[in-house]
Amino acid sequence: MLLSGTVIVDAETVIDDGAVVVDGDTIAAVGERRDLVDRFPGHDRREFGIVAPGVVGAHVHSVQSLGRGIADDASLLDWLFDHVLPMEAGLGAEGMRLAAELGYLECIESGVTTVVDHLSVAHADEAFDAAVDLGIRARMGKVLMDTESPDGLQEDTDAGLRESERLIREYHGAADGRIRYALTPRFAVSCTEACLRGCRDLADEYDGVRIHTHASENRDEIAAVEKETGMRNVHWLDEVGLTGEDVVLAHCVHTDESEREVLADTGTNVTYCPSSNMKLASGVAPIPDYLDRGITVALGNDGPPCNNTLDPFTEMRQASLLQKVDALDPRTTPAETVFEMATLNGAEAAGFDRVGALREGWTADVVGVDTDVTRATPLHDPLSHLVFAAHGDDVAFTMVDGDVLYDDGELLTADADDIRRRAREFDVPGA
Template sequence: MQRFAITHAALFTVDPQDRVIPDGTVLVEDGRIVAVGPAESIEIPADTVVIDSGGKRAVLPGLVDAHSHSSLMRGVTENMPLMEWLPYYQLEHRALTEEDAYHSARLCYLEALKGGTTCVMDMFRFMDRCADAAGELGLRVNLAPYVADQPGKDFFSTREENKRLIRTHHGSQSGRIQVWMGLEHLFYCSEDAYRDAVRCQQDYGVRIHTHACEQREEEDAVLKHFGRRSIGMLDHYGLLGEKTLLAHCVWLDDDEIKRLADTGTSIAHCPISNAKLASGVARTPDMLAAGINLGLGTDGPVCNNSLDLFEEMKFASLIQKATRLDARALPADQVLRMATIGGAKALGLDGEIGSIEIGKKADLVMLDLGAPNLTPHEVTHAGGNLLWNLVFAARGSNVTHVWVDGRCLIEEGRSTQVDEGHVVATAQTCGLSLYERCRALDHLRVDMI
């Protein structure tokens, strides 16, 4: 039996009661949490490895990135709205090789882990190689291949590739790898592709991930082309439901919010990407009030530049306060839930991760409270100022330790599984090569529609 305990730490459990334990202990056995509570109430067996935080560390559930795209194209396609940006982004997929995909995923997963993200929903290409990268680093990854079958979109993944990935990788790496049916967009996928995804959902027991309602001009084009708005079309195809996750959903109307709530469809909210691509500000408080489950997503380095979910939490709250002129909009406890248990539920994993509760897998993140940006800190059973500073002051660089399935993957800020210098150096070489290949294909740029 492998057993360890983290003691004398400020625990933010994100359980149904949002319990905060100012001086707490978490006991882990064979990758699962077997005890959690005030330090004085938890009996630690004699042969346990003890990590004594001495009141100087906070422990959170592992953060969940509910929508990302691995990429090496960081900072390459800038100052463009979505509809102008997409033709340039597509060049990456025209030029991409299996090795590019592997180095992209390995770099992104390393960045995510070091910032406290233990689980990623990744929509990308050559995802068997992404699974290889995940296996090296040890984190939890949901794989949704970029499937497109419309004419002129043959540089994305195929439905058969997606099905083969389900057969070979779904549930692999002790369950840390989950494979989804991934559909790019209404303009990229045929009606048969959507209906086939629903059949695969039933046949294989997998979930469906796609984009919707990201930009107003895009939504206008969908209505003009299909005669229905995006949510209406996805509903028509039978896609909505508790096993479907939609990314973005910036331009929902009241009826669409109600329909998504009624069907139990989850949304991956990507506020930084939506702002950077001038897509707009999603009606997040209205969605939550209607009962829609929301996770937070970075959308990947190609349209965010960062994979830091602490940044995402802060921006998600602030953009609502600013645009609604309401300082109470999306408070810290609500946005922390989106980044943890909300994301876990969106991925169908809330029974296993997303909170610090007995029986759940030990996906945990530890932060150093001695950093200047988190000082002074006061922790109470209501969270104290530390709750607010975890959302509005903390950064991924404050993370000292990360555990997934009870295995320590980041220790004092460094990976225990890979040579970080080698990962970065190979990604640098691969990225520069990819940039040159993309430039050589510039003449192949095509509009989204």
Template sequence: MLLTGTVVADASTVIEDGAIVVEDERIAAVGEREDVLDAYPDREVRSYDLLAPGFVGSHVHSVQSLGRGIADDTELLDWLFDHVLPMEASLDGEAMSVAARLGYLEMIESGTTTCVDHLSVHHADRAFDAAVEMGIRGRLGKVLMDKSAPDGLQEDADAALAETERLIERYHGANDGRIRYAVTPRFAVSCTEECLRGARAVADDHDGVRIHTHASENRDEVATVEDETGRRNIHWLDEVGLTGEDVVLAHCIWTDESEREVLAETGTHVTYCPSSNMKLASGIAPVVDYLDRGINVALGNDGPPCNNTLDPLTEMRQASLLQKVEHLDPEATPARTIFEMATVNGARAAGFDRVGKLHEGWRADVVGLTTDETRATPLYDPLSHLVFSAHGDDVRFTMVGGDVLQADGEVVVADADAIRERAREVADGLDVAPDQPGR
């Protein structure tokens, strides 16, 4: 296949009249349109206004998709324990499958081609199966909770880790390596020391398995961990083995100087989730400081109940603007920096090599966008347009590993209307009616 349009190959490279050749799962050539067409005649040609690397959602909750809107205007721990976790506990296997499909559908439609997905305690198989069937690239994991969990979600640590092992054996490397595993403790508040150390041991026992958890998202969370362990959150995670190059920590808002030193020294990845952090009034992550220390910062939407969208383009805009306001500096987190967070930085956190750029030999994860009937006149800078103007509805083409998942605005790997209709039916049967301030 040969794709033409303005190619945003990476944060520094834009080819105004460019083309990409895809062979099998890789990019065979990138260059000026005329040169590429001459070198690769008789190829199927698809044209889009903008071509970009597929975006990486480095912290998402696909299976919370059925809870969008149930817990607005609520503080994090109340949001989690009074609304979202009970909703997760109520999902049976079919509901989990529907929720995951709904989440992956939204990602595919809006340009996310790779995700680091924090599932739930039960029925993780159904989400893994959905990811395989819909073709997304993902680092997924069953959630571990062995203390302070709502009814239906708390497990014995040994049983939870044994189930994790089973899922690793079944799914890690599935779909020709497109699906990989992350051992996924919910967070330190809901996991014993035994569970956290066990998570590290399981990850160490399996080549290429990573760890994905939440950390220091909320001041009450930080205080709870310190009361229980005598240590700040990042120091506690470091002590039990949950830092390092194979660890992705979502949020990391409330960290002190010594904790940031640990993140930098250990090579731990941080995922910045600005929309969620604003909506839950959790705070503003010290992203500029992290970047200055050489910490790899990726970008994530978090979950539909706390965002309430999985649109990566909207998230890029929020990510930059929030840091500019925080630092009163218009030069903070420019478009180039944010674009890297949403592409190559995210791929690095997720542990996928040669993902996040449109370069020869890299994996063919590509999105095509339209600028018709959008905020694209005039369009002086394609990179600026992607970060500050575009939104998920502009995405018309989505490819993962050379496979077309969406073409001309129509998802081709699933019946989108049927997924949404079934999701509405399942959601109507859940006891999750909002009961919140302002309603």
């Protein structure tokens, strides 16, 4: 297949009249459209306003898709323990499958080709199967919670770790490596030391398994961890082995100088979730400082109850604007920086090689974006348009691993109308 348009190779390279040639699951060539049409005359052709790398949602909660809007105007811990966790506890296998389908549907329709997904304690198989079937690329795992947790979610430490190991054996590397596992302890408040250290042990035992958790999102959370452990959050996670290049920490809004040194020295990945941090009034993460220290910062939407969308373009816009306001400097976090966070940095955090840019020999995760809209007229700078003006609705085409998942408003791997119908009719606990 030959996909043509303004090709955004990566945050630094744009080909105005370009094309991307896909053979199987691989990008065979990237360059000027005229040259590639001559070189590959037999390929099916599609034309879009912009052809870009698929976006990486480096911190999402697909299980929360059924709870969109149920917990507005609440602080983090109240939002979590009074609303979201009870909803998760009430979801059975059918609810988990539907929530995952709904979340992945929204991602695919919006140009997200890879997710780092923080599931729930029970019925994780349902979400793994949904990711396999719908075709999205995913780093995902069941949640572990073994203390200070609501009924229906708190589990025995050893039982949770055993279940995690079972899921690793069954799903890590599934769908020809498109699905990979992450140990996902909820956060330090709801996990014992034994649980956290057990996650590190499993990640070390199984090649390529990563760790994904929340950290330093809210001052109350930090105070609770410090009261229990005598350490600030990042120092405690470092103590129990939850830092390093195979770790993704969502949020990291409130960190001090010594914690930032730990993140940089250990190569720990950070995921920035600006809309969630704004809606829950958690604060503004120090993204420019993290980047200056060489910390890999990715971008995520978090969950629909604290966002209320999984549209990555909305998140790109917020990511830049929030930092500009915080710094009172319009030069902070330009479009190029934000786009790199949403693509290459996200792929690095998720642990997928040769993903996140349109380069010859790389994996064919590609999106086509419609620019025949008033918002894109005139189109002086395509990268600026994607970060500051585009919407998920502008995505016309989504390809993962060379497979077309979404084309011209139609999901090709499942019945989108049926997913939406079942979601509307589902009796969501606590809603």
